[in-house]
Amino acid sequence: MTFFSILFALIAEQYRPVTSSHWIARLSARWLNWVANEFSGKSEDGASPVGARMACLVAFVLPTFLVFIVYVTCMVTYPILGFLWNIVIAYLFFGFRQFSHSFTLVHEAIEAHDLPAARAALAEWYGPELDTSNLSETEVISLALERAIIG
Numbered sequence: 001m002t003f004f005s006i007l008f009a010l011i012a013e014q015y016r017p018v019t020s021s022h023w024i025a026r027l028s029a030r031w032l033n034w035v036a037n038e039f040s041g042k043s044e045d046g047a048s049p050v051g052a053r054m055a056c057l058v059a060f061v062l063p064t065f066l067v068f069i070v071y072v073t074c075m076v077t078y079p080i081l082g083f084l085w086n087i088v089i090a091y092l093f094f095g096f097r098q099f100s101h102s103f104t105l106v107h108e109a110i111e112a113h114d115l116p117a118a119r120a121a122l123a124e125w126y127g128p129e130l131d132t133s134n135l136s137e138t139e140v141i142s143l144a145l146e147r148a149i150i151g
Contacts, residue, residue, distance in 0.1 A: 001083055009090035024092045035059040106144040110137065118144075 018024065039055035067089055075082035102125035109118035118140045119132040125147060126132070132140070 005083060005086035006090055008087045009094060012091045013094055018092060032059055103144060103148045106140065110141060
């Protein structure tokens with residue numbers, strides 16, 4: 001059942017990809033910001049080790065537990081609901097195509113030795129906060145990799 005859940009989530013992702021402006025991405029960002037603010041220790045040094053551990057527990061274990069409780073409830077009630085829940089969760093949190101198109105544009109331009117096109121694709125991906133007009137090929141590659149890996 002997990003295989004088919006992932007398969008259907010990937011098909012849905014191809015049809016309508018989850019973007020960075022999707023409501024689940026915004027909700028997740030707000031949740032993580034709240035947790036970071038609450039458990040940072042309110043000091044300039046950041047969180048204490050205990051606060052950091054608590055933040056990780058609250059930020060990741062609590063939502064995971066809630067998703068699991070909904071899954072178990074669905075499976076006990078009607079197994080097809082559990083299957084549908086798996087698809088929804090996988091679809092919402094895969095986000096495979098969120099950055100792949102932009103990265104592919106930069107990658108293809110670099111492979112074709114078209115630095116102006118790579119700069120343009122990187123500028124579109126980053127938005128107005130980055131001036132790409134004077135970037136070297138190495139800098140374009142570095143920034144593209146940084147954005148694709150770190151986000």
